[in-house]
Amino acid sequence: MEQGNTEPDIYIYNIVIDALCKDGNLDAAINILNEMKQKDIHPDILTYNSFINGLCKLGQWEKVKTWFSEMVNLNIYPDVRIFNILIDGLCKEGKVEDAEEVMKHMVRKGVEPDIITYNAIMDGYCLRGQVDRARRIFNIMIDKGIEPNIISYNILINGYCMKKEVNDAMQLFCEISQKGSKPNVVTYNTILQGLFKVGRIGHAKQFFAEMLSAGFIPDFYTHGIVLNGYFKYGLVEEALSLFNKLEGKRENTDIELYNVVIGGLGNNGKLNEARAIFEKLSLIGLLPNARTYNIMIHGLCLEGLLDEANDMLRKMEENGYMPNIFTYNVLVRGFLRCSKITEMTTFMKEMTGRGFSFDATTTGLLVNVLRESPSVLDMILELHSKIMK
Known part of the structure; x- marks a missing residue:
């Protein structure tokens, strides 16, 4: 191209624009x-797709509207992909009602929502804890003749689990195979998390155990959920038994x-065991990260x-890790x-x-200390003034 033997076409420009927008x-x-336009190469729907996607990720909604208007003025009409990008972006920003309005608008314009559209809106409502609204969208999708996929089920199951409505999640889990779909590892992980949560x-x-007998191979998240659950409820021996098996197999045993x-050992009063594992990290070729140090500091405190x-x-x-607010x-x-x-x-x-600054837990503890010993405040102020000098 630099030698002038080849001129980039709309396809090449779209690739570069898409990469820049994603970045x-x-x-x-x-x-x-602008370079395209100077060469009289007109943007197409893929060009606008990239820009609208990039602007949605940045939350620049006014600019999104401008680009939509420009596209329509050029007689380039949005397809379902562009509408889905906009709907997904709005949902991730918590503007789910606006996303529903966009979906109604696309229907009026003759563009039918697909399963990606419905999943995005369901996920938006679930993230806001409005599972009933997500279920309404789920039912609308079925009424429209669109069969939910495993992503649809996982979104709704996660919504129920976040609300601690695990019975509803389990009922939906039982429906999956009846409806011709199959659960996946994400489905099992989500319900496991929900069961431990309650x-x-x-x-x-x-x-x-059912997950293993069904032939599913647990991933890193599965083991993390189970270990966290065991430690949370004081089942230290069972947690260590599972961890030792994983460690023996070198299976999913990264620093996290x-x-x-x-962290589980420290929270259960077994700091020496936690310290021993921390100290052997370098021997097995793992480097502690900032979270590892924070966990150890928490246990020591x-x-x-x-x-x-x-x-x-x-x-x-x-070791190059800056302490943070935690x-x-x-x-x-x-x-x-x-x-x-x-x-x-x-x-x-x-x-x-x-x-x-102090977080809510630290502030609450400080208030309690001051309530019991008001003189501490004078000491803090005096020491603080000396330090500031």
């Missing part, structure tokens, strides 16, 4: 579009799974080992619980210097 580089994409441990164990185990927690913080920084709040809560106000105030300065 969020709309300005560069517009420059390419404390139905026996049912969760049974469901996990170790984070689950280290729970045991009142604040000097070790502080050392872990510095080790975290030495790190500082955990440490401040540790100092508060141990009535180490001087150290807490020092961390307050470091926190504010990095743009972090």
Whole structure:
């Protein structure tokens, strides 16, 4: 092309524009579009598809309207793909009613919604906790003669589980095979998560066993859900038994799974075991990440080992991981619980210097401390003024 032997056509331009829009580089994409127009190459529906998709992801709805108008003025009418991009973007922004209005508009324009349209709106309502509305869309889809796919079922099952309405989720799960579809690993993971969420441990164990007997291979998320559930309800031995099997097989044992185990042990008062696993990470070729350090700091603070927690913080920084708002709040809560106000105030300065503030849990704990010992406030203010000098 640079030698002038080949001129890019609309196909080539669309590829470049789509890549730029997916990367969020709309300005560069517009420059390419202007170059197209100068060469008298007219944008087509794929060109507008890319721009509208990019603008939706950036939440620039006014510009989306402008591009829609421009497209229509050029007698390029939106197809179901473009409407779906807009509907999905609105739903992810929480503007589900607006998305429904777009769907009604597309029907008026003679463009029939497809399963992607309905799934996007269902997902939008489920994310807002409005499962009844999502179920209404599900039923409308069926009435229109569109058979739900496994994604449709998974969206609705997840909505029920998020609302802790696990019986409804289980009922829908039973309907899947009756309707000619098949559950997948995501379906099982979602219901497992829901069962653990409402404390139905026996049912969760049974469901996990059924998943294995049905021939499904658990993925990383399955094992994370089960391990988290076991640790949450104090089933430490069962959690370690599963983890040891996975570790022996080297199956789905990346750093995030170790984070689950280290955190679970720490939360169940088994800090020494958590520390031992943390210390062997380098021996098995795994590097702790920021979350690993935060989990260890949290465990140390729970045991009142604040000097070790502080050392872990510095080790975290030495290894290239910056402490975040969670790190500082955990440490401040540790100092508060141990009535180490001087150290807490020092961390307050470091926190504010990095743009972090107390979260709701830390604020609540501080209020309780001040309620029981009002003199602590004077101490904090005095120490803070000295530090600021």
